[in-house]
Amino acid sequence: MEDHHAAAHLARNLVNLRRTRGLTQDMLARDAGVPRSTIANLESGEGNPSLAVLVKVALALAVPIDELLASPRAMVRHWGADEVELRTxxxxxxxxxxxxxxxxxxxxxxxxxAPGAIMGGTPHLPGTREFFTCLAGKVRITVAGDAFELAAGEVLAFPGNLPHSYQNADGVAPARGVSIVILAKAGV
Structure with a gap:
């Protein structure tokens, strides 16, 4: 790959990743521990970063280094169902x-x-916000001692630092939902 192609890929990918995450150049520079001018140079395609700078920026964006340097086609990835790690x-x-x-x-x-299933939620830092969307069945979410029963299509939002649990509220049918947790940053 020619140097100008690598610089162009880095510039485009860095801008896209930073904007997708809602970060300014200053915020990314702070998170990566580099000067803002370094980020500006990389985004302009004029930068010639060291490996150490690439590692810092990749870590701050939580991406592998190759995603910073990849051509648009290389950034496409397909996961087979067996490649997505299930947790119980x-x-x-x-x-x-x-x-x-x-x-x-x-x-x-x-x-x-599953019918009768129950799971305790993990308490997070103050400022964390959790959203649960019930997709099928009935789910009872208990937050700080108060129980909320959700049917398909209903959403519950709550502070993630409070004690909480999830329970299939129907003893016969399975239930399904989507849990999205927006984590608070430490020290913010």
Whole structure:
């Protein structure tokens, strides 16, 4: 790959990744521990970064270095169903990530609850916000002692730092929902 192609790919990818994450150049520079002028130079296609700078920027954006340098075609990735890691939590609860690669400051899972399933939620930092959308069945979410029963299509939003749990509210049919957690940043 010629140098100007690599610089152009880096510039385009860096701008797209930064904007997708809602970051300014100053914010990305702070997160990466580099001067803002470094980010500006990379985004203009004029930068000639060291490997250390690329590593810092990639870590701040939570992407592999090759995603910073890839051509548009190389950035497309297809995951087979068997490549997406399923996790089990609690009793009879399966979590499947909606996005199989890291997304900064968020967790997004498809949650399947077998009949009678129950799962305690993980308390997060104050300022974290959780959203649960019931897709099928009935799900009871208890937040700080208050129970909310959701049917298909209903959404519950709540502070993620409060004690909470998820339960299939129907003892016969399975339930399914989407859990999206917007994490608060430490020290903010």
């Amino acid at each position: 939590k609690g009793r009879d609860v399966t979590l499947r990530p909606l996005v199989p690669e890291p997304v900064p400051d968020s967790l997004m899972d498809l949650m399947d609850l």
